[in-house]
Amino acid sequence: MSASKPLDYESPHKKSAKKFILKEYIQLTAGPANFSDRVLQALSMQCLNPLSKEMHLMMDEVKAMLQYLFQTTNPLTLVNQTSGSGGNESILTNLLDSGDKLVIAVGGTWGEKVQDMAQRYAIDVLAIRKPPGEIFTLEELEDAVKSHQANLLFVTHGESSGGTLQQLEGIGPMCHKYDCLLAVDAVASMGVDPLYTDRWQLDAVCTASQKAIGSPPGLCLLTFSPRAEKRIKAKKTKSPYYFDMTRQGLYFDCFVDDHSRQYHYTFSSNLLAALREALAQVCEEGLSEVWERHKRNSEYLWKKMGDIGLECFVEKVQNRFHGITCIKIPSGIDQLELLKFVKDKYDIEIAYGHGPTLNKAMRIGLLGQNSRPEVVDYLVQALKDGMEQLIKRGTN
Amino acid sequence: MSASKPLDYESPHKKSAKKFILKEYIQLTAGPANFSDRVLQALSMQCLNPLSKEMHLMMDEVKAMLQYLFQTTNPLTLVNQTSGSGGNESILTNLLDSGDKLVIAVGGTWGEKVQDMAQRYAIDVLAIRKPPGEIFTLEELEDAVKSHQANLLFVTHGESSGGTLQQLEGIGPMCHKYDCLLAVDAVASMGVDPLYTDRWQLDAVCTASQKAIGSPPGLCLLTFSPRAEKRIKAKKTKSPYYFDMTRQGLYFDCFVDDHSRQYHYTFSSNLLAALREALAQVCEEGLSEVWERHKRNSEYLWKKMGDIGLECFVEKVQNRFHGITCIKIPSGIDQLELLKFVKDKYDIEIAYGHGPTLNKAMRIGLLGQNSRPEVVDYLVQALKDGMEQLIKRGTN
Numbered sequence: 001m002s003a004s005k006p007l008d009y010e011s012p013h014k015k016s017a018k019k020f021i022l023k024e025y026i027q028l029t030a031g032p033a034n035f036s037d038r039v040l041q042a043l044s045m046q047c048l049n050p051l052s053k054e055m056h057l058m059m060d061e062v063k064a065m066l067q068y069l070f071q072t073t074n075p076l077t078l079v080n081q082t083s084g085s086g087g088n089e090s091i092l093t094n095l096l097d098s099g100d101k102l103v104i105a106v107g108g109t110w111g112e113k114v115q116d117m118a119q120r121y122a123i124d125v126l127a128i129r130k131p132p133g134e135i136f137t138l139e140e141l142e143d144a145v146k147s148h149q150a151n152l153l154f155v156t157h158g159e160s161s162g163g164t165l166q167q168l169e170g171i172g173p174m175c176h177k178y179d180c181l182l183a184v185d186a187v188a189s190m191g192v193d194p195l196y197t198d199r200w201q202l203d204a205v206c207t208a209s210q211k212a213i214g215s216p217p218g219l220c221l222l223t224f225s226p227r228a229e230k231r232i233k234a235k236k237t238k239s240p241y242y243f244d245m246t247r248q249g250l251y252f253d254c255f256v257d258d259h260s261r262q263y264h265y266t267f268s269s270n271l272l273a274a275l276r277e278a279l280a281q282v283c284e285e286g287l288s289e290v291w292e293r294h295k296r297n298s299e300y301l302w303k304k305m306g307d308i309g310l311e312c313f314v315e316k317v318q319n320r321f322h323g324i325t326c327i328k329i330p331s332g333i334d335q336l337e338l339l340k341f342v343k344d345k346y347d348i349e350i351a352y353g354h355g356p357t358l359n360k361a362m363r364i365g366l367l368g369q370n371s372r373p374e375v376v377d378y379l380v381q382a383l384k385d386g387m388e389q390l391i392k393r394g395t396n
Numbered sequence: 397m398s399a400s401k402p403l404d405y406e407s408p409h410k411k412s413a414k415k416f417i418l419k420e421y422i423q424l425t426a427g428p429a430n431f432s433d434r435v436l437q438a439l440s441m442q443c444l445n446p447l448s449k450e451m452h453l454m455m456d457e458v459k460a461m462l463q464y465l466f467q468t469t470n471p472l473t474l475v476n477q478t479s480g481s482g483g484n485e486s487i488l489t490n491l492l493d494s495g496d497k498l499v500i501a502v503g504g505t506w507g508e509k510v511q512d513m514a515q516r517y518a519i520d521v522l523a524i525r526k527p528p529g530e531i532f533t534l535e536e537l538e539d540a541v542k543s544h545q546a547n548l549l550f551v552t553h554g555e556s557s558g559g560t561l562q563q564l565e566g567i568g569p570m571c572h573k574y575d576c577l578l579a580v581d582a583v584a585s586m587g588v589d590p591l592y593t594d595r596w597q598l599d600a601v602c603t604a605s606q607k608a609i610g611s612p613p614g615l616c617l618l619t620f621s622p623r624a625e626k627r628i629k630a631k632k633t634k635s636p637y638y639f640d641m642t643r644q645g646l647y648f649d650c651f652v653d654d655h656s657r658q659y660h661y662t663f664s665s666n667l668l669a670a671l672r673e674a675l676a677q678v679c680e681e682g683l684s685e686v687w688e689r690h691k692r693n694s695e696y697l698w699k700k701m702g703d704i705g706l707e708c709f710v711e712k713v714q715n716r717f718h719g720i721t722c723i724k725i726p727s728g729i730d731q732l733e734l735l736k737f738v739k740d741k742y743d744i745e746i747a748y749g750h751g752p753t754l755n756k757a758m759r760i761g762l763l764g765q766n767s768r769p770e771v772v773d774y775l776v777q778a779l780k781d782g783m784e785q786l787i788k789r790g791t792n
Contacts, residue, residue: 005590005684006684007467007683007684008467008592008594008595009463009464009467009468009469009594010464011464011679011680011682011683012457012460012461012463012464012679013461013676013679013680014679022441022444022450022454022669023450024441024442025442025444025445027442027443027444027445029445031662032443032445032446032662032665033443034442034443035442035443040440040441040442041440043439043440043666044436044437044439044440045418045420045436046420046421046423046430046431046436047423047428047429047430047431047606047612047613048418048421048423049421049423049425049428049745049747050428050613051425051747052745054418054419058418061408064408065408065409067405067408068405068406068407068408071403071404071405072405073405081477081478081479081482081613081614082477082478082482082638082661083477083638083661083662083663084661084662085637085638085660085661085662086477086478086638086661089636089637089638093636113637116637117636117637119634120633120634120635120636120637194401196404198404198405199404208662210443210662210664216443216664216665216666216667217443217446217477217662217663217664217665217666218477218614218664218666218667237516238515238516239516240485240489240513240516240636240639241481241485241509241512241513241516242478242479242481242482242485242638242639243636243638264481265478265479265480265481265482266427266428266479266480266481266604266606266613267479267613268606268612268613268614268667269428269612269613270439270612270613270614271612271614271664271667273418280409283407283408283409283410284407284409286407287403287407288401288402288403349445349448351445
């Protein structure tokens with residue numbers, strides 16, 4: 001075969017050589033959040049051989065930091081190279097066979113998405129729902145688990161689409177009474193609001209790299225309890241290859257009886273190095289302080305919003321998630337125009353409503369490095385300016 | 397809930413604050429290959445909102461460059477956030493229902509992996525095999541497609557585990573005679589040896605970001621012919637959510653009848669920006685020159701290897717893949733010691749054998765930026781030095 005054969009299609013570069021420069025924004029959507037300089041530096045190194053001892057060292061360090069982050073001693077604590085959605089799909093497909101029974105406590109679009117996933121595997125789903133701004137009581141969850149004879153209960157901790165925080169204490173022991181496992185989507189809440197995997201008896205927890213942890217999107221972080229690990233081993237059918245926690249667990253050296261670190265697929269050393277640096281920053285600050293900081297700055301945002309006449313969408317303070325604040329769209333304001341204004345003039349990105357907040361609220365994320373009082377001050381100034389300008393335009 | 401609750405587990409940072417510096421190597425394994433400075437610069441920018449117009453612009457640019465790379469006008473040409481393995485699993489699960497018939501032309505470990513994947517979905521697999529160093533004839537493939545009444549034939553183009561290049565011309569038209577689709581794993585071969593999606597009537601082609609394209613691992617690049625797209629639409633069951641090409645195709649704006657760019661999952665702007673830069677470099681150099689360069693430098697390597705007494709594992713020159721060269725382990729040499737020597741003294745990583753080459757050959761990748769004569773010279777010098785030192789040690 002000759003390499004000099006004429007091409008059928010011309011290079012697009014020859015048609016148009018124009019470049020665009022990517023501008024950097026303050027990302028106050030529901031994530032991803034901005035990265036620290038340390039994370040960017042770790043990200044931008046030459047790649048490593050995924051089977052090298054340098055990668056193994058990084059994986060060991062990341063695993064130890066993840067156990068701290070998840071507050072667990074679970075050996076099966078690891079990273080998979082997908083988004084958070086892929087992480088939730090990994091949980092479903094490693095714990096359930098088709099026909100198994102799943103209860104999903106739907107708090108917004110993330111719960112809906114888990115339902116979509118489960119149906120693809122012919123899992124028998126009971127989805128329960130609450131009005132926007134409300135969370136589930138332990139009794140409501142127990143009724144559903146009991147009546148559906150569930151093998152797994154799936155709960156979203158911080159719902160970024162609706163701004164609520166589901167209380168988790170007590171749910172684990174309740175599930176275990178009925179031989180049901182408890183899975184928690186902590187994609188948005190990890191490193192924001194307290195979560196104790198072992199103390200609260202959570203069987204599978206998933207989060208993503210790009211929220212409060214502050215590293216680039218592309219990785220999901222997972223932990224499975226010994227009870228969940230037993231279920232994985234007892235499963236009749238295998239999960240999709242790419243989500244196979246037994247294979248990825250081998251690669252991350254999570255099993256006592258096999259240290260072969262067998263290759264699963266090509267894992268990105270760049271994403272892993274960036275995650276390692278982001279986790280190191282969380283460890284250096286300390287989880288208690290990280291949680292306290294997110295709480296403090298969100299409460300500060302709520303107070304400052306009140307000062308300029310903006311209201312929280314989630315009315316009960318005890319139901320509010322400290323990572324994403326949903327703000328009722330002020331009357332007379334076109335939210336898309338307001339979003340555009342703060343982006344164009346202040347370089348701030350915030351998010352429009354989604355799911356329970358669709359056309360009702362805007363969503364503001366104060367996650368990781370962005371959870372700082374000076375960010376709140378700058379944002380509130382931008383929103384105030386935006387509202388004044390839009391009202392002025394409207395009356396002209 | 398109070399954020400100041402005591403933690404159950406201590407931060408690993410408090411136990412050990414030691415850091416390690418990641419050293420950079422010349423990556424001459426089967427991939428990932430080293431990145432250019434332009435790619436590293438694009439990688440290390442602040443993240444973008446995955447729903448922003450900046451992301452849309454980048455996706456459009458990437459799509460146009462991918463069409464050139466794949467030599468296709470297929471509208472369904474896109475990126476998914478997985479490794480190459482995840483890309484192959486996406487092809488299987490978007491084109492086949494359980495019970496459908498699949499022929500896999502196994503050329504090494506990548507074909508074996510596709511078989512493992514297919515069995516997880518209860519796909520009816522016929523795997524055909526050839527001795528190491530050999531490739532399939534069109535007649536052998538036709539016999540298998542006919543006898544198995546296949547819905548899909550899966551072929552690996554460049555087999556990085558065995559060093560062979562499967563000829564592709566003629567297979568597409570043959571498959572279509574039997575109403576069978578043709579899928580090609582071009583993970584290792586894309587941007588190395590010529591591949592013409594449209595001219596050769598390939599229905600689904602997958603490659604990965606980290607081989608000859610030269611961007612970080614974590615993305616797979618895919619194209620589907622109109623024939624394949626029709627099959628996707630006609631499928632009875634849905635693919636896994638994360639692999640859903642209809643949803644990811646919407647996000648990448650691949651369909652004429654729906655430009656909603658609907659959110660699928662959080663896509664990494666960092667990986668996309670790096671890929672965009674790497675693709676731009678391919679476009680600037682031009683595919684013909686890129687292919688010619690890989691051919692020229694691999695032939696140069698084969699010649700120089702001969703000069704120091706090393707032999708190619710794939711004996712027939714016309715069967716050799718120009719991306720990965722497999723070298724017979726010279727007698728009296730422990731390959732793991734040789735690999736360690738060139739890594740420690742020369743900062744070069746090469747790979748041990750795998751699958752057909754296990755304990756028989758070492759594997760050397762000259763991919764992307766690493767396909768240069770000076771890299772070949774430096775590598776051959778390192779191998780020569782290593783062999784001499786090891787033989788000296790052995791005789792002392």
